[in-house]
Amino acid sequence: MFHKVLDIQKIRQDFPILNEVINGKPLVYFDNAATTQKPFSVLNALTHYYEHFNANIHRGIHHLAEKATSAFEASRHKIQTFLNARHVEEIIFTYGTTDGINLVAQSYGRTFLKAGDEIVISTMEHHSNIVPWQMLCEEKGCVLRVIPINDEGELLMDEYEKMLSEKTKFVSIVHVSNALGTINPVAEIIEKAHAVGAKVLIDGAQASSHIDIDVQALDCDFYVFSLHKLYGPTGMGALYGKKDILNAMPPYRGGGEMIKEVTFAKTTYSDLPYKFEAGTPNIADVVAAYTAVEYVETLGKKQIADYEHELLVYGTDALQSIEGLRLVGTAKEKVSVISFVMEGIHPQDVGVILDQQGIAVRTGHHCTQPLMQRLGIPGTSRASFAVYNTKEEIDKLVVGLERVKKMLS
Numbered sequence: 001m002f003h004k005v006l007d008i009q010k011i012r013q014d015f016p017i018l019n020e021v022i023n024g025k026p027l028v029y030f031d032n033a034a035t036t037q038k039p040f041s042v043l044n045a046l047t048h049y050y051e052h053f054n055a056n057i058h059r060g061i062h063h064l065a066e067k068a069t070s071a072f073e074a075s076r077h078k079i080q081t082f083l084n085a086r087h088v089e090e091i092i093f094t095y096g097t098t099d100g101i102n103l104v105a106q107s108y109g110r111t112f113l114k115a116g117d118e119i120v121i122s123t124m125e126h127h128s129n130i131v132p133w134q135m136l137c138e139e140k141g142c143v144l145r146v147i148p149i150n151d152e153g154e155l156l157m158d159e160y161e162k163m164l165s166e167k168t169k170f171v172s173i174v175h176v177s178n179a180l181g182t183i184n185p186v187a188e189i190i191e192k193a194h195a196v197g198a199k200v201l202i203d204g205a206q207a208s209s210h211i212d213i214d215v216q217a218l219d220c221d222f223y224v225f226s227l228h229k230l231y232g233p234t235g236m237g238a239l240y241g242k243k244d245i246l247n248a249m250p251p252y253r254g255g256g257e258m259i260k261e262v263t264f265a266k267t268t269y270s271d272l273p274y275k276f277e278a279g280t281p282n283i284a285d286v287v288a289a290y291t292a293v294e295y296v297e298t299l300g301k302k303q304i305a306d307y308e309h310e311l312l313v314y315g316t317d318a319l320q321s322i323e324g325l326r327l328v329g330t331a332k333e334k335v336s337v338i339s340f341v342m343e344g345i346h347p348q349d350v351g352v353i354l355d356q357q358g359i360a361v362r363t364g365h366h367c368t369q370p371l372m373q374r375l376g377i378p379g380t381s382r383a384s385f386a387v388y389n390t391k392e393e394i395d396k397l398v399v400g401l402e403r404v405k406k407m408l409s
Contacts, residue, residue, distance in 0.1 A: 005303075006299060006303050006304070006307050006387065008307070008387070008388065008390060011299070011387060011388050012388045012390075014039040014040055014041070014295075014388075015037045015038070015039055015040075015388050016040060016043070017029070017037045017038075018037065018388060021358070022355070022358040022360075023355070023356050023357070023358055024358075025357055025358025025359075026358055027358055027360065028358055028359040028360065028393045028396050028397065029360050029386075029389070030359065030360055030361045030383040030384060030385065030389065030393070030397065031360045031361060031362045031382075031384065032209075032229075032384045032385060032386040032389075033178050033206060033229070033337050033362065033366075033382065033384035034362050034384075035228045035229060035234065036209060036228065036229055036230065036231045036386050037231070037386070037388070038231060038232070038233070038292075039231060039292075039295055041291050041294075041295055042231060042232060042233065042288050042291050042292050042295065044291075045287060045288040045290070045291040046233065046284050046285070046287075046288045049068070049071065049283070049284045049287045049288070050284060052067075053067040053068050053071070054068070054284075055067070055068045056068070056280055056283070057069040057072045057281070057283055058274075068283060068287070071287045071290070072281070072283055072286050072287060074290055075093075075286050075287060075289045075290040075293075076088055076091050076093070076273070078289070078290045078293050078294065079091050079238050079289070079293065082213070082293050082297075083213050083214070083215045083223060083238075083240050084213070084214040084215060084216050084217070085215055085216070085240050086216055086243070087243050088273075089243065089246075089271070089272040089273045090240055090241055090242065090243050090246065090272070090273070091238055091239075091240060091273060092238065092239040092240075092241065092246070092272075092273045092276045092277065093236070093237075093238060093273070093277055093281055093282075093286055094224070094236075094237045094238060094239050095235050095236065095237060095282065096226040096228070096234075096235065096236065096237040097128060097203060097204070097205040097224045097225055097226045097237050098128040099237060100222075100224030100225075100237055100238070100239035101128055101129055101132050101172070101201065101203065101224055102132045102252075103239060103252045103276060104172075104201055104222050104224075104239070104241070105132035105133060105135070105136050106132070106136075106252055107249040107250055107251070107252045107276075108170075108199070108222075108245070108249050109133075109136040109140070109142075109170070110136070110139070110140070111248075111249060111250055112169070112248075113136065113140055113142050113169055113170060114140060114141070114142075115140060115141030115142065116141065116142070116143065116167065117140075117142045117143070117167060117169040117170070118142065118143045118144075118145050118163075118165070118167045118168045118169060118170075119133050119136070119137065119142050119143070119144050119145065119169065119170045119171075119172065120145045120146075120147065120160070120163055120164075120168060120170070120171040120172070120173075120193075120198075121133060121144065121145075121146055121147070121171075121172050121173065122146060122147040122149070122155055122173055122174065122184070123146055123147060123148055123149045123155075123370060123371055123374050124149060124153065124155075124174060124177040124179065124180060124182065124184075124368065124371050125172075125173075125174055125203070125368070125370075125371075126174060126178055126203065126205070126366075126367050126368060127367040127368070127369070128203075128367070129172055129173075129174060129203045130370065133170075133172060142169075143167075145163050145168075146370075147159060147160045147163065147173075148374075149371075149374065151375075152329070152330045152331050152332075153177065153180040153181075153182045153328070153329040153330065153331045154182060154331045154332070155182075155184055155185070155189075157185065157188065157189075160189065160192070161192060164192060164193065164195070164196045164198070165196060166196060166197070168193065168196050168197075168198045169197075169198055169199070170198055170199050170200075170201070171189065171190075171193040171198050171199070171200045171201070172200070172201040172202075172203065173186060173189055173200070173201075173202060173203065174202075174203040174205075174206070175202050175203060175204045175206065175207035175211070175213075176204075176206035176207040176210065176211065176335050176337075177206065177329070177337075177368075177371075178205065178206045178337070178366055178367070178368070179328075179329065179337075179339060179365075179366040179368040179371055179372075179380070179382065180328065180329030180331065180334075180337065180339060180371075181206075181312075181329055181331070181334040181335050181336070181337030181338070181339070181384075182329060182331040182333065182334060183207075183211065183331070183333040183334060183335060186202050186218060186220070187217075187218055187219075190202075190218055190219055190220050191219070194219065199221040199222070199245070200220050200221050200222070201220070201221065201222035201223070201224065202218070202220045202222070202223045202224070203224055203225075204223050204224060204225035205224070205225055205226050205229055206229065206335065206337075207225070207335075208225040208226070208229060208230045209229055209230045209231070209296065209304070209386070210304070210305055210308060210335040210336070211301075211305065211335070212301050212302070212305075213225075215240050220240075221241065221242050221245055222239065222240065222241045222242075222245075223239075223240040224237065224238070224239050224240075225237055225238060227285070227289045227292055230292055230293070230296060231292045231295055231296060231386075232285070232288060232289045232291075232292030232293070233282075233284075233285035233288050233289065233292070234285070235282050235285055236282050236285035236286055236289055239276075243272065246272050246273075246276070247272060251269055251275050251276060251278070252276055252278075253276075253278040253279070254267075254278060255278035255279045299387060304387045307387060308335065308336035308385055308386070308387065309336065310391075311336050311385040311389055311390075311391065311394065312334060312335070312336040312337075312338070312385065314391050314394055315336075315338050315383065315385065315394045315397075316338060318394055318395070318397075318398050319338060319340060319383075319397075319398065319401070321398070322342075322398065322401055322402065322405070323405075324342055324343035324344070324405065324409070325340050325341070325342050325343075325401065326340060326341050326342075326343070327339070327340050328340060328341060328375060328377065328380045336384065336385035336386075337382060337383075337384045337385075338382070338383045338384070338385075339366075339380040339381070339382045340380060340381055340382075340383075341377055341380055341381070342381070342401070342404065342405065343409075344408075344409060345404065345405070345408045345409070346378075347363040347364060347378070347379045347380055347381045348363050348364070348379075349404070349408055350363060350381045350401070350404050351363035351381060353400070353403065353404045353407060353408070354381075354397070354400045354401070354404065357396070357399075357400045357403065359396060359397055359400050361381050361382060361383050361397075362381070362382045362384070363379060363380070363381045363382070364379045364380075365378070365379045366379070366380070366382060383397060
């Protein structure tokens, strides 16, 4: 099948922040796993909303309210298509991945899990997919179990299988590791969990910009992601949940919008998806999410993934050539994330010296402290690539790291 070749220089022109100069040097932005930059089209969508139809949604009958409501719900349909959800009401707007995980832990977990039930997560989870389950375990008396990994940063699937039993009631696993770039075999994880009757949540924060996601094919019960890692606005994400499960779950927050009728004696709740969307939502950012998803669809997920894989291969080879640098996370299946440590040099010092050269990387434990403990390191430096990055920028990173060595070794 023919795939168009992306014009990376043209794509770079879509992102105004790439023209920034940092410490006298052109910005090289390699912190995409934390947040991606935003194209003009997304920035313009935000401005257009505020300039032309800023109004609260659903409750108004005037022209602006109807226009805002229409744009807001268009984004729900766009995300339904993006995830291939069966029903549009299976898409719940959240404030991000963390908010979506907390919604499921507090609503589904509090309702359906009891003392002695086992929740399975993995060693490579982000704190946002650890802490909500720990809180639930403390409250309900559930048991948290953790899938181990090998030294390359891959899940030990045989150990996962051994963990599963009739006690396993919930599995919550990251699709792609933010700290290692590892792509986990989520289809297999879901199938094995369902075989023992457990429900499954997939944390798609890192996967959404790199991998095609089909929630029906995966058969996951929940899927969460954030738009700010998908070239969209911050403070906006989505939770997919199977309709029958969401209908059985109680509301997570109370207030306006999520109700049908309120009296002091009794309140009845709205139908899906609104029973989980209390209060005035993040309207402008939800509206702009449509444009962000459309931008990715226009470029093509396959084309983006192919190009980012080129960057990953090029960057891996280039960084491995630096004496004293060790890659952390060498799974066979990876997205364009390269974490590394440099012998005798603290990751924070690496980040500071690179920043002086206009190069933005992330340093530290990446909100995966248990993973770093397993690997026996305090943290890493992480370069994560997006579709607007180039091999020439990777060459600058190599020069920058050689300078780090020269200054600190």
